Amino acid sequence: MTLLYFAWVRQKIGKHEENLALPAGVATVADLVAYLKRLGPGYAEAFADESRIRVAVNQRHGKFDAAVAADDEVAFFPPVTGG
């Protein structure tokens, strides 16, 4: 799967994009977040307050209970502030 990070999520994790083989036991966005949190202190910090994180799966806004699959593009970012 492709993971994308924007704004301060990107800054805390230290990268904009990465590819990841779907980890064992990861079926939803919430599972993926739990997995990422354990990858390092930057990830842990980025996902520390999950209420501040929004997600898009394949370029569509989603929720943490949304399913994720091996060839999905999953993006994490703060609430949007355009306009």
Add this chain to the structure above:
Amino acid sequence: MTLLYFAWVRQKIGKHEENLALPAGVATVADLVAYLKRLGPGYAEAFADESRIRVAVNQRHGKFDAAVAADDEVAFFPPVTGG
């Protein structure tokens, strides 16, 4: 007093502006309209359907019961259609 006519009121009466000494017995817009109707067929036609006539006294929208005085500017016109 100065009388002004706009749009089809102007066309029916055949002039844009005229000066008039305040006629005896004319105290309100309604009195003035009754007086003007008798001035000729153009006036009679212009004021035939009073529901289609709007009035401004000294450049402010008014009603037919508004008072008129010798030095007023009174304008008659159809409902406005700008914008």
Add this chain to the structure above:
Amino acid sequence: MKTKIKIQPEDFSIDAEVAALTAEGDPGAVASFTGHVRREGDLAALTLEHYPHMTEGEIARIAEEAASRWPLSGVTVIHRIGQLAPGARIVLVAVAATHRQAAFQACEFLMDYLKTHAPFWKEEKRGTERHWVEAHAGDDRAAERWHK
């Protein structure tokens, strides 16, 4: 509040008016409206007449009423007169404010009142015939909803 009112035969620049409204202060939001001559059937042109002594004063009163209802930093109203071709712009109302909801509401309010209170009259030319446009009851209702 900064108010600019112009009655003119010439066309206008929305970009220039928006730039003027945002040249100073902190207006984060500008809502604008342009009305255009309809492009329909045999409508050849529209001619706009107005009541010069009254028009600017009436629009200024409408702008003051808007400023008393919403926190605005500027209002610009430009209304064209004379003969206009189909598609031509007739009117610009632009409202600057810190917040977009105030700008939108005030812009719509100004248009509703302009339609029902500003002394302009439109004459249509269709082929060789000319006739005066009738006022719309819908415009009166649009203005009345602001009384509530």
Add this chain to the structure above:
Amino acid sequence: MKTKIKIQPEDFSIDAEVAALTAEGDPGAVASFTGHVRREGDLAALTLEHYPHMTEGEIARIAEEAASRWPLSGVTVIHRIGQLAPGARIVLVAVAATHRQAAFQACEFLMDYLKTHAPFWKEEKRGTERHWVEAHAGDDRAAERWHK
């Protein structure tokens, strides 16, 4: 309905976009909105980041939703990205329709949804410090009122 969506660093011309929206058909009314970088305190610049794969699709969905609610002839959305100075224009939403109430309502709807759904993020530069702008609860409430 004609939809134009552009994400670009460059500024735009409101006049040109309104002209394009009214070049054909019978749109008598165009409601427009421009959002500007605030001019306040020590705010030196705003930098806008977005999610390129997603932005246009999300705005297109918002425009389709607007077109399903109101009779519109065209929608144009231009959103700038990159670094913008105080006073600079950030976004243009312009909506053309036969009737002005549809144009106004759809323009406000589009702005409310753009603010809460389009994947853009603003970073402020104040002096030498940079920080990400927080989302406003007021924007969520503004978008929610359209659910009713």
